[in-house]
Amino acid sequence: MQQGSILAVEGERESGDAVRKNNITAVMSIANTVKTSLGPEGLDKMLVDELGDVTITNDGATILKLLEVEHPAAKVLVELAELQDQEIGDGTTSVVILAAELLKNASELVKCKIHPTTIISGYRLACQEACKYINEHLSLPVEELGRECLVNAAVTSMHSKIIADDALFFADMAVEAVLSVKRTNSKDQVKYPVSAINVLKSHGKRAKDSLLVKGYALNCTIASEAMPHVVKDAKIACIDFNLQKQKMAFGVQVLVNEPEELEKIRQREIEMTTEKLKLIVSSGANVLLTTKGIDDLYLKYLNKEGIMAVRRCTKEDLKRIARITGAELLSSLADLDGNEKFDAHMLGHAEEVAQEWVGDNQLILIKGSKAHPSSSIILRGANDFMCDEMERSVHDALCVVKRVLESGMISPGGGAVEAGVSVYLEKLASRLESRNQLAVAEFARSLTVIPKTLAVNAAKDAIDLLAKLRAFHHLSQTDNSKLHLKWTGLDLAAGVTRDNVEAGVLEPTIGKVKCFKFATEAAISILRIDEHVRLQPENKKDPHSYQEAYRTGQLG
Known part of the structure; x- marks a missing residue:
């Protein structure tokens, strides 16, 4: 902070490694908050506000929305989760964890004297190639799988929620509700607006007594x-x-x-x-x-x-x-x-x-x-906490079904996409002749955080499962006779790998693509920051302030 100059910036200033370290610390603390809630075996968070209102949830966007985040870099992740929730409706926890991991690995490269601009260009290249690989090799058209894939996608979304035990019942209800509001717009595009589905909550009875109403x-x-x-x-x-x-x-x-x-x-x-x-x-x-x-x-x-x-x-x-x-x-x-x-x-x-x-x-x-057309879902539950969490879970499932129907493409879940893209990007990095090779390799390493976290939250051996998963995907990309292994993902209940397309663990392809893009952009926007200036509140009577100097005629 400089004193004595009329045009000095009055405030605290950080630059270089110090500001980068503070940003990464803030981002990692946010990611660690939601990390344990990822996956079907993820845990719930209890959030209590200043009025004593309690919210129990494991939805990433809801958790971050209720946290009082002050650090500007951490706020970027909160906005990132909100954006993923608006665009896709699911995958909010994954996108935050991935963005934090990308930033952490980028920091390691900066410590090795790799310029942030080089890392940014490498990350952009990696994200572009990753999205292209997902669309071309790790996705299936919905027409091939029929209505069953819609139900499976909704079930996959609900497996980590409070209604996991009745996931099939609610998934079937969600699919019926979304199909009933089908409409065609002026450009002959088929749309499924979730806003046309009204979700009401009613106390009493059990969750399976919930019902779908036409109208x-x-x-x-x-x-x-x-x-x-x-x-x-x-x-x-x-x-x-x-x-x-x-x-x-x-x-x-x-x-x-x-x-x-x-x-x-x-x-x-x-x-x-x-x-x-x-x-x-x-x-x-x-x-x-x-x-x-x-x-x-x-x-x-x-x-x-x-x-x-x-x-x-x-x-x-x-x-x-x-x-x-x-x-x-x-x-x-x-x-x-x-x-x-x-x-x-x-x-x-x-x-x-x-x-x-x-x-x-x-x-x-x-x-x-x-x-x-319109439809309504009446949710039944024991208390306010359960009804609220059921509403969030059903909303996520409705959004997933909508995205699957509108995009027409589906991908395997359980870490299959992340593991496959990670192996592919490692091979791509080895063929690059520029410094971008290092950034692409770190991007590939960052993707393994998703299957690793899924395994840890399920109390399984993460290192062993990840090694097997990567081995299968490496085989699928090198041996054409083993091409079917590209659908291999994690079975977190049994602690083994399996064909997740056959098992019905499916997610919308557009959700994965958006997750990669949003996480990359968030990591890049924070990585660009090399100076942090916190301005002090203006003191109108301070003789050194610009406004006071102008008012008293010192600046003409």
Whole structure:
């Protein structure tokens, strides 16, 4: 920190090996936090926030999101896990562990006087070749394996979760749910939006009592028992404003001399909301959904008109319902001219809207939505912790099935991809004539951290299993008669190697490719850092500060 100069940087400055060492220490501490939760035998973490709320999970993205991370390099890994969760939905722990290992091995090269720029170019080359090798040699088209591979991919995703014992039951449910929301966009691309699947949680009973419901389930009930419980050929109005007596704006004063005038004001307040309801009813709506409340006075009017009304819906639910039924979610009835109107084209359409008993609760079910199909999963569990973790597990499985269907390619799990790519990159490195050879070799060595961690978490001999795994993949790449050995991965229950395609341990190929790309980019972005400046809070009265000098005229 320099003193006495007006243009000096006021703060703490670190550079060179010191900042690189601090960054790697922070990154490794984050990776070590989630490392023990990787794989089917991984352990759970209990996180308690400042309010005492408890979260029990082994989902990497959830763990990192709940940690209070202050170090800027460690925050890169937290964002990395969030990005993997958004893009793929699974593999968040793997991507963090791989990024940390890449950075640790890069640090060893820097200590040997290899410039970071050389390491970065080598890592980029290795990542490019790795993704190319996965797509060409370690993936299978979904069409060859059929629906069974979708179920197996979902089961693989759930094996490390709390519902591992019932993984097949939930995997089949997840596949049915994703297939039921199939849609084709304007570019003739087939999409499977997970947002069209509503996951609800309900206490009581066991996990296997969870069920799949065709249609969108809304965790609300009708506003009055006098309203119809079933509406066929539903025309749905979605609104985001109060249906209560209109009140004058805060600060407005009205002087009244006669009591009759006061009654007229009250009557006009009632009529203003009634006029809005009449506009909605005249458009042909027979189902009304609102995020706000409905006054008892207007419930009477809706009962008279035979309209089903549901109040206090969440805004997120209404946005989804508007999307699947073709409705418009309106926060006001005002148009550009200042008039209020509600037209029939603003309504959504569905074959039926009904209030039904599902499990122990009554739910509103929207069936046969006209614009897009939808489905809902009702999860049953013993308590809040179990239901929350089940929801995270099912969400991961839904995302995996979606990615498999949209990409159309599947790869073996259990460390098979990492081991195969590691062996391939080692051979590639031996053929390179530049310094990139060292970085590619370190990239290859870093990939073995995934099968090694899987074995350690399963209490197996990691060194022995990894040696066998690498030997099989080396054979598959050198002997054409042993080509089938490229599907070899780990069986963590028995502590042996096996053909994981035949065993049904499958993962979406795009998930592996994205994992490699994201981890490489994160490692490179941290490796680029050679100076760390922590600025001090500005003191306006400090005579040495730039702003104070400018204000007092010292800088002209």
